[in-house]
Amino acid sequence: MKADALRGHLDPMILAVVEPEPLHGYAIMEALLERSGGELDLPTGTLYPALRRLERAGYLASEWSTVGGRKRRTYQLTSAGAKVLAAGKQEWLTFRTVVEGVLRPGEA
Amino acid sequence: MKADALRGHLDPMILAVVEPEPLHGYAIMEALLERSGGELDLPTGTLYPALRRLERAGYLASEWSTVGGRKRRTYQLTSAGAKVLAAGKQEWLTFRTVVEGVLRPGEA
DNA sequence: CCTCAATAAGTAGATCGGCTACATGTCGCC
DNA sequence: GGCGACATGTAGCCGATCTACTTATTGAGG
Numbered sequence: 120m121k122a123d124a125l126r127g128h129l130d131p132m133i134l135a136v137v138e139p140e141p142l143h144g145y146a147i148m149e150a151l152l153e154r155s156g157g158e159l160d161l162p163t164g165t166l167y168p169a170l171r172r173l174e175r176a177g178y179l180a181s182e183w184s185t186v187g188g189r190k191r192r193t194y195q196l197t198s199a200g201a202k203v204l205a206a207g208k209q210e211w212l213t214f215r216t217v218v219e220g221v222l223r224p225g226e227a
Numbered sequence: 228m229k230a231d232a233l234r235g236h237l238d239p240m241i242l243a244v245v246e247p248e249p250l251h252g253y254a255i256m257e258a259l260l261e262r263s264g265g266e267l268d269l270p271t272g273t274l275y276p277a278l279r280r281l282e283r284a285g286y287l288a289s290e291w292s293t294v295g296g297r298k299r300r301t302y303q304l305t306s307a308g309a310k311v312l313a314a315g316k317q318e319w320l321t322f323r324t325v326v327e328g329v330l331r332p333g334e335a
Numbered sequence: 336c337c338t339c340a341a342t343a344a345g346t347a348g349a350t351c352g353g354c355t356a357c358a359t360g361t362c363g364c365c
Numbered sequence: 366g367g368c369g370a371c372a373t374g375t376a377g378c379c380g381a382t383c384t385a386c387t388t389a390t391t392g393a394g395g
Contacts, residue, residue, distance in 0.1 A: 123352070124322050126234030126381060132329040145343050155325040165382050167345055172381085188390055189343055208330055214232055215323065217263040221240040222316055231381070234352060253372050273353050275374055280352090296361055297372055342391075350383075355376105362371075 120158055129169060131207030132159075134178060134200050141195035143184075144170055170194060178203050228266060237277060239315030240267075242286060242308050249303035251292075252278055278302060286311050 136142065136150040148166055151159045170192075173179045178200030181192050196204065244250065244258040256274055259267045278300075281287045286308030289300050304312070 120318060120321055120325065121235050122382065123350095124235035124318070126352085127229050127232035128326055129381080132326065135330050143343080144345095151329060154329045156328060158321065158325045159329065162383065162385095163344070164346080164384070164386090169381080171345090187342090190389090191343070210228060210232070211326060211330060213228055213266065217228065217266045218236055218240065218319060220264060221259060221262045221267065222243050222319060230353065231379095234381085237353080251372080252374095270354065270356095271373070272355065272357090272375080277352085279374090295371090298361090299372070336395100338393100338395085340391100340393085343389080344387100346387080347385090348383100349385105351380105354379075356378105358373100358375080360372085362369105364368090364370105365366100 128211070129161075129165075130173060130178075131204055131211065133166075133169060133173060134196060134204040134207065137179065137194055137196050138201070138204060141193050143191040143193045145191075147194070173200070236319070237273075238281060238286075239312055239319065241274075241277060241281060242304060242312040242315065245287065245302055245304050246309070246312060249301050251299040251301045253299075255302070281308070 132151065133147060136147055136154065142150060144163075144167055147170070148161055148163075151161060170179065170181075174181055174194070178197055179194045180197050181194045184191050184193060240259065241255060244255055244262065250258060252271075252275060255278070256269055256271075259269060278287065278289075282289055282302070286305055287302045288305050289302045292299050292301060
């Protein structure tokens, strides 16, 4: 999967995995990997800046903790983040309709 | 629809609209607009550079003509372009599976 | 004991595609 | 004459994602 296909779609995906329960960065990586069937293996240089961006935007809130001697920063969805996530899901449906309307992917 | 959501998805869409018949730039814009239900209104500053990029890459071939005093550059899909288009359609299906696996868009 | 993989979080800098804004010119209609 | 649709193009900005790097702890295996 090409790198820049992700552009603009990553944010809602991150918000989606922290929706059911707060997770720390590394766990978010693993959750994305699992939910995508192993396709979405984000480099840390993508994920961590993205998390900070989403926190600055007010869509995530973070808290430090220490588990087994390792420091974790756990992120949870804010109410603003929940709204953005819902909007993102709608936008995805629109985007999908647009692409498939143009691509007609059935026509191999 | 956010601007950079298009990243990496525009190329196959352009190739798709010239697949059935060669079209000139302006007609490609209109075709994309129509096939997308009015959602995909590309600025010329996006489309024309993209066309040149696709031609440089060998996926499109162009030819000038004049119709009603207006100069047109008509693009047609090359065989290399057809392969890339087919691959792009497959990649789209993968991408869609990944996003929906993570997003679970049904869960509003 | 030492090394290496996994866990955990981060930064600096490059890349590049789509964007805004601008430039050029024709045609047909009012 | 002027305006909107037709038609093509360039210059330069923006910013999300990437590569490559750094730091640090824990636990397993030799």
